[in-house]
Amino acid sequence: MKKQRPTIPIAEWKLATHLEATREIQNQKGVPAYGCDCEWCFKWKHSFTVLLPKDLQEQLTRAGVELAHPTELYKFDSNKSGAWIRVVYHAVGKILEGPNQWTSTSTGEILMYSTIREQPCLSLVVFPQSQSYDKYPVLKNTSSGDLVRIDFRLVIPNEVIENNVPSRA
Secondary structure, X not given: OOOOOOEEEEXXXXXXXXXXHHHHHOOOOOOOOOOOOOHHXXXXXXXXXXXXXXXXXXHHHHOOOOOOOOOEEEEEEEEXXXXXXXXXXXXXXXXXXXXXXXXEEOOEEEEOOEEEEOOOOEEEEEEEHHHOOOOOOOOOOHHHOEEEEEEEXXXXXXXXXXXXXXXXX
């Protein structure tokens, strides 16, 4: 008998998630953010609970994602109101439905992030890891499903950092 996989919504996407396999790939040694204590990983760990909407936190947690341990996280821009970061997680399963993730331009294919919230900005795209060249966890049992990339871009407002992140003294 085939094991049932729960269907879990992640924003506009629906995933058939292999919970055990997803838990096995969390916080895996060798991925870029593994054991990272850089400034932005530290800030993320102390502020993601106020940055991500509660329902999105619940969806990701239900899928087996460890929110305090992304696969990759880095700051790519900043302005007077805050810092733009990219946060990547992975799950194991299959994307059942969701918006188109790619569009063609004159310079090639680009990812199409869906806006979750305008202010402070939070956008997301979910797509098969096989369509990315970035580092990813190792999936030992490929019969569990595909690696699915859950990729956020968001602003961490300065006031969130000031009010939620302890000093590293």
